[in-house]
Amino acid sequence: MIFQVDNGMWELPGGTLEPxxxxxxxLRREVMEELGGExxxxxxxGQFNCESSSASPFKPHIPHPRFVRVMGYGQxxxxxxxxxPADGEQxxxxxxxxxxxxxxxxxxxxxxxxxxxxxxxxxxxxxTEVHHFGNRI
Numbered sequence: 001m002i003f004q005v006d007n008g009m010w011e012l013p014g015g016t017l018e019p020x021x022x023x024x025x026x027l028r029r030e031v032m033e034e035l036g037g038e039x040x041x042x043x044x045x046g047q048f049n050c051e052s053s054s055a056s057p058f059k060p061h062i063p064h065p066r067f068v069r070v071m072g073y074g075q076x077x078x079x080x081x082x083x084x085p086a087d088g089e090q091x092x093x094x095x096x097x098x099x100x101x102x103x104x105x106x107x108x109x110x111x112x113x114x115x116x117x118x119x120x121x122x123x124x125x126x127x128t129e130v131h132h133f134g135n136r137i
Contacts, residue, residue, distance in 0.1 A: 004093040010105045033083045042074035073121040
């Protein structure tokens with residue numbers, strides 16, 4: 001599942017923590033705001049350390065210039081329209097597409113970083129499914 005914002009870019013759900021918010025609470029909130037969806041399941045596949053090139057933080061309470069991004073994959077049930085809060089990205093389209101189409105769209109807007117993350121998550125998801133299936137036999 002991917003979404004498009006008003007500048008034409010395709011994106012993945014995600015965002016920043018609000019004060020006192022935990023990661024999974026933030027992810028559930030972001031999925032509802034950006035997709036109009038309810039998070040059904042989520043598996044963390046890793047995290048990486050980042051450094052912002054901005055002079056100031058996006059929001060005053062978040063770490064700056066160094067911060068951590070948590071990455072994963074999950075299942076989302078669409079239940080409504082994106083909420084499009086005034087201080088967030090303005091979502092114009094939400095689409096359920098296959099992995100190859102998602103990668104193509106990310107690459108078409110110059111987001112090879114997201115395309116590679118999608119590829120990685122798909123490989124890990126498939127390996128995990130094979131492992132879990134093997135344990136059920």
